[in-house]
Amino acid sequence: MGLGDTSYEQFNEMAISCDNSMAKMGATRLYELGAANAETYTTEDDFIKWKDNLWSNLFEHFGKLETTEMKATVKAKPAQRPQGEPNALPWVLSSESVKADVAFEYAMNIRNYQKSTDVTVSHVKEMRQKTDQGSTLEIMFNIKDTGIVYKTAGNLAIYAENSQVDVEKFAKLMTYDLDQGFTLVANDKFGGRKAQMPIP
Numbered sequence: 001m002g003l004g005d006t007s008y009e010q011f012n013e014m015a016i017s018c019d020n021s022m023a024k025m026g027a028t029r030l031y032e033l034g035a036a037n038a039e040t041y042t043t044e045d046d047f048i049k050w051k052d053n054l055w056s057n058l059f060e061h062f063g064k065l066e067t068t069e070m071k072a073t074v075k076a077k078p079a080q081r082p083q084g085e086p087n088a089l090p091w092v093l094s095s096e097s098v099k100a101d102v103a104f105e106y107a108m109n110i111r112n113y114q115k116s117t118d119v120t121v122s123h124v125k126e127m128r129q130k131t132d133q134g135s136t137l138e139i140m141f142n143i144k145d146t147g148i149v150y151k152t153a154g155n156l157a158i159y160a161e162n163s164q165v166d167v168e169k170f171a172k173l174m175t176y177d178l179d180q181g182f183t184l185v186a187n188d189k190f191g192g193r194k195a196q197m198p199i200p
Contacts, residue, residue, distance in 0.1 A: 090190045090194065
């Protein structure tokens, strides 16, 4: 399934190129190539329409390859998700609260925020031909004398600071004391998908 945008010069070129290359190498086509268009805001609809017959095609193909031994294999039932309490949050305050002025080093992405480097934006270019339905910007950063080395497929994160108003609203809603540091831990009473821990 290719994801593209007709406002760009080449629409879904990567998906088309991959599809053609696989055909040249003798690949067996199991399903048609799909092409989603972000410009018309139909990406999700395009995908849903494309995958409509996907599984039936795959089951039909691989069903022919299934052996008697494979069919006899007993499949394990999926684990039942615990019900939990209906209004339980996915996390709760840890009983081990600490003073807010204590320095933290979390084993998660916040450490990148704490050790981030300021860089200068040297170039901003609009990539879309029409901007009435949105904008896509190419942004160049000057990393000279920053100690940062560009590597292929490297990622650059832009960290925004939380609005103080939002922080105070959240604290009031959750009855958290902003003068007290705290950590959030998984709530055993929550029956939904478990939150990734730790959360600072």
